Amino acid sequence: MKPPILAALCLTFLAPAAFAEELLRNGSFEAGESKWDIEGKAEPVAGPPPALRLFLHEKKWTLLEQELDLPKDAASTITVVLQLEPSADFLPAAESKAYDAVDFAMGGSYGWTARVFPKADFLITVRNSGGWDYRPVKIKQPGQPQEIKVAFEKVKFSKNQQITFALPPGAGSLLLKSCSASLK
Structure with a gap:
């Protein structure tokens, strides 16, 4: 009697992770910038492991983008996990004309019908049906490796679906x- 219960428990708790579908192509940067659209300065880093260095621009946002291929019947959660390391001199501009006047607090979750760029240390956006979903992120300590994990709930299929990682x-x-970005 115990083995079937144990098997059922394992399936219940481990199966959702096994069915997560990876949405990003070249998320490990083994092929450098391939599969990514970049606006701004970026350099592939050979590694090991390989990485991509994005540079902050004095006056403009730096964007790393990729189209997402969501199934048409998808209405799920996209979980994004990033491994990153800001340089010791990482410093977002305190004020900039490039910041849009929207009041998004870092660590929050926001939806907006237009594409905007609020003041943030790092911004993750997903284009959703009807607009954009935003996750402004605080960079905790320049010069130190960090993991960032955010979720976008109830994402629905739409044409030209896209994920953007933006540096101010x-x-x-x-x-x-x-x-990585996985659909659950």
Whole structure:
């Protein structure tokens, strides 16, 4: 009697992780910048392991983007996990004309019908049906490796679905070691 119960418990708790579908292509940067659209300065880092260094621009946002291929029947949660390391001199601009006047607090979860760029240390967005979902992220300690994990709930299929990782105007760089986005 115990083995069937144990098997059922294992399936209940382990099966959801096994069925998570990876949405990003080249999230480990083994192929450098391949599969990514980049606006701003970026350099592949050979590794090991390989990575991608993104540079903050004095006046403009630096964008790393990729189209998502969600199933048409998808109305699920996208979980994004990033391994990154900001340079010791990483410093977002305190004020910039590139910041849109929207009041998004870092660590929050927001939806907006237009694409905006609020003041944030790092911004993750997913284009959803009807607009954009935003996760402004605080960089905790420049010069130290960090893991960032955010979730976008109830994401529905739409044409031209896209994920964006955005660095604000400022100084320094950010080493993106790996990124994944999975659909659950």
